[in-house]
Amino acid sequence: MRRGLAILMLGGLSLIADADPPPGDTHQQASTLIIHGALDKPYMRPLLADFRQQHPTLEVDYRNRDTLPLYRDFLAAPDEADVVISSAMPWQYRLANDGYAQPLKTPSAQQWPAWARWRQELFAFTFEPIVMVVHRELLERYSRPDNHAELLALLRQQREPLTGRVVTYDPRLSGAGYTYAIEESRLSPRYWDLVAALGDVETSLAATTGEMLDGLAEGRYWIGYNLLGSYARQFVAANPDLEMIIPDDYTLVIQRLAFMPRQAPHPDNARRFLDYLISRRGQAVIAGETSLGAIHPDLSGPGTAAAWRTTHGDALRPLTIGPGLLATLDELKRQALLSRWQREFKRDDSQSREAVSGSNE
Template sequence: MRLRSLFLMATIITALAWPFTASAFEQLHLPAEREPVAPLVIHAALDLPYVRPLLEDFHQRNPQYDITYRNFATLELDERFLAAPDEADLMISSAMPWQYRLANDGYAQAVDTPVTRRWPAEAKWRQELFAFTFEPVIMVVNRAIIKRYGPVDSHADLLDLLRHHGDELRGKVVTYDPVASGAGYTYAIEESRLSPQYWDLIAALGHADAALVNTTGAMMEGLKDGRYLIGYNLLGSYVRQDIDADPDLEWRIPNDYALVIQRLAFVPRQAPHSINAKHFLDYLLSVNGQDILAKEGHLGALHPELDGPGTANALYRLRPEGLRPTPLGPGLLTTLDDLKRRALLSRWQREFSGPQTLFP
């Protein structure tokens, strides 16, 4: 545990020394098939398998668009934008505090169209920042665990399991690293506000030597190949297809409470092709675009008129009391206050590392 403590502290110090070092990104190009060409550059933290159906449907409807889509990790996306605020026409991310801060700092322009005016008030901010998905944060459990220890349907169940069988599950649990992942940090600070037992759960995860990774995809890879038996705080929209195809895994929306993340989109003030971006944003918020998100992108549609599988309305029927969407408002900025960020990450490290710690 001493080595773990040293490693985590070094990681925290590195992570707090902004800016982050950018790495390679995924890219998709859909060339224009009609004149006049309408360029559109989208920078996002949204994996290609989930956004491709949306981009291809929009392109089919609008073949004059020449679309360049680049996918980054959440914190790299933010860093890339600040280094070149005139590069992208549209910004999309699930790291809600970072997106809100960019808009609040004046980097977003207003999008005032009939579509955006009708968008639910709780899912937009100042006609500049728009939530367009509804994605619960879930647990994934190998059926062998359920067979041996019983169901794991809530955070309380997971805590009880780790308290009583943490030694047996050592190295077999995986979750987000809140230091290196913007999404992981967002979940950490939201859960620390929601649950008085959150820190007990972090300590139990540390005792079980839980693996820390940066993406839901990395968690799912380990769960599918059997390296991990329990995944904590995966993004539900990214696991649905994999779980449906894997007889060994089950996913659970925790029945005590479940965070819900909403991806946020904005048109940068310096966007080189802002008219094209606004057209795409209208499509993103339309019934057609939202229906694609729900049925083919598996991202959870927010549109109030949609009510089938993969929609917010359906999820609210499934969990009428327990869903906890992160509010879109000034409270997001408090999560990025340097002192509060340092305090939360330091406590997270102390709880996860156990009694041997670098802190007095």
């Protein structure tokens, strides 16, 4: 096995993490489907296994990459993937807007909710709130922060005991963290007060939700801020020392976006899989076997967007799939936001570190 290549075989299914393409011309394999995705393997496995039940002769090659390398790799070789999946919504929108995506012309695509797609080319297929996670030590000693105002008050009132006990994304290292920062700065006039309070307690900065969850489980942190809820939900369910909090004032919601490249090497298989992701069957797998949150309008039970809206209503703030996402990628605006973030946080560039491996989520 080539160094750095991790493969899980399930029948005709290959799950490959951060790998180079295997030897040989895969473009000539008519029964192949190549998916490049920023979605961890445990969450993709149920979908890919069910899809192969419908297409048992199809060889599925899933390559799991970080969000930003996924974007850069696609630009370098736009003819290698049949389907591209990522939670980095601005980068996915840019690719579609720049003409790299081809339309999906199926009944499912035409009936897909308008808020969850762009034209017929870019499709959201998950509904994932951004949450807080707290350790039982915090709940035993202090009050539970149910929203951003209560978190801000807690950080200010308990500054000394919480110093070094909080963790959040570093927006300089994480595409997800930067996206959340720019969205919150638009949503809340108190956002910069919260950033300052996070800096005052010497909040640790991480590149991934997984990194934050590990630190919370070990008891190093008592508060994790802005974690990806789909990843946190399963982790917290298996760890009685942790609790997930959905802020009741506003909760950002991100969606995984998928598209078929115009140069997809196996376009028929690409259409089959993208249509499956937004089909009732595929969405039922998402609702029942993952924590990603299904969008399909016919599904309303646990694990669906409809259920989230029933329990949390107007607090949910899904990111809009549209031209506004491009503003997130404007370099001047990006530098302006990061400069202010560092100024409010009071942490200089020497504190930054190289991005760690992981999903950048």
